[in-house]
Amino acid sequence: MDDPIFILFAVAGFVLLILWLVMLTVPTHHLHHRLRGRVALAAALAASIAGMVWVLRHWASFDVVGDPYYIVGYAALGIVWITCSVLLQAALVDVRFQQDVRDRNNFAAAIALGGLLIANAAAFAGANVGDGPGWWVVLFSAIVSTAAVTAAVWLLAAFTDAEERITIDHDYGAAIRFAAIAIAVGVVAGRGAAGNWVSVDATVHDFAAVAWPIVPAIAAALVYERATPPIYAEASPLRSYAFAAAAVVLAYVYVSGLRAP
Numbered sequence: 001m002d003d004p005i006f007i008l009f010a011v012a013g014f015v016l017l018i019l020w021l022v023m024l025t026v027p028t029h030h031l032h033h034r035l036r037g038r039v040a041l042a043a044a045l046a047a048s049i050a051g052m053v054w055v056l057r058h059w060a061s062f063d064v065v066g067d068p069y070y071i072v073g074y075a076a077l078g079i080v081w082i083t084c085s086v087l088l089q090a091a092l093v094d095v096r097f098q099q100d101v102r103d104r105n106n107f108a109a110a111i112a113l114g115g116l117l118i119a120n121a122a123a124f125a126g127a128n129v130g131d132g133p134g135w136w137v138v139l140f141s142a143i144v145s146t147a148a149v150t151a152a153v154w155l156l157a158a159f160t161d162a163e164e165r166i167t168i169d170h171d172y173g174a175a176i177r178f179a180a181i182a183i184a185v186g187v188v189a190g191r192g193a194a195g196n197w198v199s200v201d202a203t204v205h206d207f208a209a210v211a212w213p214i215v216p217a218i219a220a221a222l223v224y225e226r227a228t229p230p231i232y233a234e235a236s237p238l239r240s241y242a243f244a245a246a247a248v249v250l251a252y253v254y255v256s257g258l259r260a261p
Contacts, residue, residue, distance in 0.1 A: 005135065006070070009076045010076045012080050013075065013077065013078070016083050020083070024038050038110070040110045040114050044115070047118060049121070053071065056125075064128070081120065081124045090116065100167055106166075108167075115175075115180065116179070118179075118182075118186065119182035119183045119185060123190045126194045127145055129190075129195065130196040130261055142193065144189075144192075144203065144207050145193035145207070149186050151218075152181060152185040161230075169232070173228075177225060177243050183251070184250070187252060191211070192209075217250075
């Protein structure tokens with residue numbers, strides 16, 4: 001019976017959602033009415049949850065799409081998943097919610113973390129697309145897709161100055177580029193994890209066949225990031241906006257052009 005595990009998902013998801021709301025709304029002595037970072041993160045969290053619920057209602061397994069019990073359970077699991085994924089990735093790239101957003105009112109850090117929320121939501125939502133025997137296949141598919149997002153943001157942090165620009169310089173141009181490539185990778189990885197369950201080998205094979213553009217996308221992002229001057233040396237952030245739009249739109253166009261999973 002799946003009832004106990006789905007009740008556990010629901011409880012854990014509810015608790016984490018309350019913690020998110022508390023952290024986003026309870027003021028600190030550094031707040032000084034500068035709320036845009038918290039608002040940005042709250043919007044990203046709301047969009048992430050709404051996106052996961054929409055996918056569960058329309059593209060999930062046949063026994064999920066019409067059952068509120070399973071939709072709530074998988075959505076709660078999604079909240080747990082994106083929270084844990086963002087905590088791991090934020091630790092890897094050293095962009096922290098408490099220190100950077102709550103304590104230092106770093107809007108750039110909020111953009112970066114919001115991008116990670118949406119990216120991991122896309123990766124998790126894709127893992128729910130298609131028919132399968134149970135929640136464990138969703139978890140396996142989500143591990144595969146989320147690993148791609150984690151690798152992408154770690155490479156950006158390890159081989160560019162993105163992390164220092166975001167946390168030290170409060171460079172929102174770098175944060176926009178970081179968030180955009182994370183979201184683009186999440187969209188493609190989520191599509192790679194989608195489809196009816198056959199086996200572990202088939203899932204990995206199908207993921208590689210679909211998600212291969214992630215590799216050149218990350219390479220291009222690394223080159224572009226290293227060649228882009230910091231925000232204080234640029235006349236305007238238009239280059240960052242253009243890069244972000246191109247990355248997300250190209251990812252969307254690519255997955256839209258694939259046949260339905």
